[in-house]
Amino acid sequence: MAALNIKKGSTSHSAYELRDPNSQVAESHTLAVLVDNEAGVLARVIGLFSGRGYNIDSLTVAEVDHLGHRSRITVVTRGTPAVIEQIKAQLGRIVPVHEVHDLTVEGRAVERELALFKVVATGEKRIESLRLAEIFRANVVDSTLESFVFEITGTPEKIDAFADLMRPLGLADVARTGVAALSRGV
Amino acid sequence: MSQSMTGAAMVVKALKDHGVEVVFGYPGGAVLPIYDEIFQQNEIIHVLVRHEQGAVHAAEGYARSTGKPGVVIVTSGPGATNAVTGLTDALLDSIPLVVLSGQVPTFMIGTDGFQEADTVGITRPCTKHNWLVKDTDQLAETIHRGFHVATSGRPGPVLIDIPKDVQFATGTYVGPKTVRVESYQPKVKGDIAAITRLAELIETAERPVFYTGGGVINSGPGASQLLRELVDATGFPITSTLMGLGAYPASGKNWLGMLGMHGLYEANLAMHGCDLMINLGARFDDRITGRLADFSPRSTKVHVDIDASSINKVIRVDLPILGDVGHVLEDLLKVWKSRGRRLNKPGLAKWWGQIEGWKAKKCLDYKNSSSVIKPQYALERLEALTKSRDRYICTEVGQHQMWAAQYMGFEAPNRWMTSGGLGTMGYGLPASIGVQMAHPEALVINVAGDASFLMNMQEMGTAVQFRLPVKQFILNNERLGMVRQWQQLLHGERYSQSWSEALPDFVKLAEAFGAKGIRCSDPAKLDAAIAEMLAYDGPVIFDCMVEKHENCFPMIPSGKAHNEMLMGDAATEGAIQAGGAVLV
């Protein structure tokens, strides 16, 4: 099945290219949106999602090309194939949007998220949290006698799993960045 | 060529560089420097409206009737918020507008200064794009981008918010040619393989129909010309949305009339029964489709649109073609001709036979009266007495709008100005002013309802001041007629708040503004009264007292399919069921 990378003005925006265009099953898609880094551009993207009732599961944004004034917005969204297709087309017509990539359709992408976990515990629980952190390759970035802050990078699923394990051990606070993603290969 | 000048001077210079001849606006503190520049020149005419909503609708009328962008200037705060309805209207109907708003000086932004509003925030969802200009050196470039974005691709309104200090400060002016909006370069040529596939479908179709929309008009007069050529060459029937009227002439032999909720029987049944639907620049709006599950169930659907997000949004189509209608039609004609102009003639003949049967229903027939003017009769007479003139028709929103679409014929594009997508009461009077500014010699008529007319009636002052002989033809039923009709059909005849109580005397109102007022309530005197209106060289309010409880038919009730149309007053009670009642 051809990739559904709707470049501006592309005719690949077609009913034929989705797996099952009429499926009513919601899928999760990771979209990379390259935009001019101008005032209000994030508000435009977010406003599109809220105004048209689309979901945002995760959102990250940062400038990726300072000289070219380009930012990359990575959105993880959820919807039926028809809705996902519509989201991409709607994103594509925002004036400062240059490219919209559906990383989920373009092939397995590398997806990473960074998270910080504060675990407040003493005794056996404290030792257990440290042991698990090692297994998950999380780093201790702050420690007191009653707490650790762990830094962990990975797929959202890995971070979810780590959170589940830390919860009974005294998880006090979490900060997550949201997903950053790139397609594999060239 | 770059020159140094103030931001305010740049605004005027940029407008001139874009060939702007008329702007519609209203001054205030935050745009005084721009108004000072306007004062000191004679090339651009500024039309002073009476309310900023009027300025935007006037600019829309100007734009629709010329194909050029309409330009508006408003002040900060209330000036900008008053423009919001017009911006939304223009967005939904794809009308190119460049709206310049004043803003408090940059150093005051965010302090809740006097007449400060987050104009860019408020108008973000109702513009195609908008900008806040914080640096005079960026101003000229931003205005040029604004014109590019408003007019290219699917047209729409843009807003440029200009703080007062940016207008006062001096910066460098750059000309329009130096600016390119990299990220916004819509594709106009359609995919040739897809166009060839469409040609194949045309060759074999037994029951085809062209379903055309405002996109054909927006694509320019060339697109309408190509459409006519294609329709004549193929002999296919053609219908159009409210927005597309005039692209194909109403007198054309393949014309089925408008489709949709108040569309013609033959048009809707052709849509329902076709085997090939060719959508050119329309967007499967809910007024058109009725119940989605039963929308044209047996057809192969082709959709030509310049906006990728319009394709497969509501109806999944079999053959999407992304591109400008005019370009696609040109290629399509070439391809189809080079393949030998083939058609399924026997199929078509049978199809036309079926269509003639539907036409024989004469769905627009109504019971006329010799004692009271029927609104349909009024419009038939208006049509008959004006159709040979160089004529532009605007409307307000309601029953009168639908009757105008049904009973008046449009022979050319850009002659019909109506609020389709947003359905904005109060659109027509200011729009007629914009049209008349663009076409000073033409006959410009606004077909109005009494309630809609009141929404922006202050613009009569503008018409009088600028000596614009616009004719306000009010079908006065002393009701919010369309609301009353729905209440009759849907809410057990409980006419909640749909009376126009305490209406003004429209004749005296006209006179109070310095215009002419004419009233007519006798069908026998209608022709003479219309002739009097046409003969008067100045703005007129024509108070046409009509039957108060007339309903607009045919009607596809909300939530019903095309083949479940109501044809007349018989058995309409309770016709819209609970499921449809939630729809608008």
Ligand SMILES: Cc1ncc(C[n+]2csc(CCOP(=O)(O)OP(=O)(O)O)c2C)c(N)n1
């Ligand atoms: C600004 C606005 N408010 C409310 C409506 C809802 N509405 C649609 S038609 C209508 C009644 C219009 O009455 P009138 O202008 O007298 O026209 P008629 O239907 O009687 O021909 C109303 C209130 C609207 N379309 N626009």
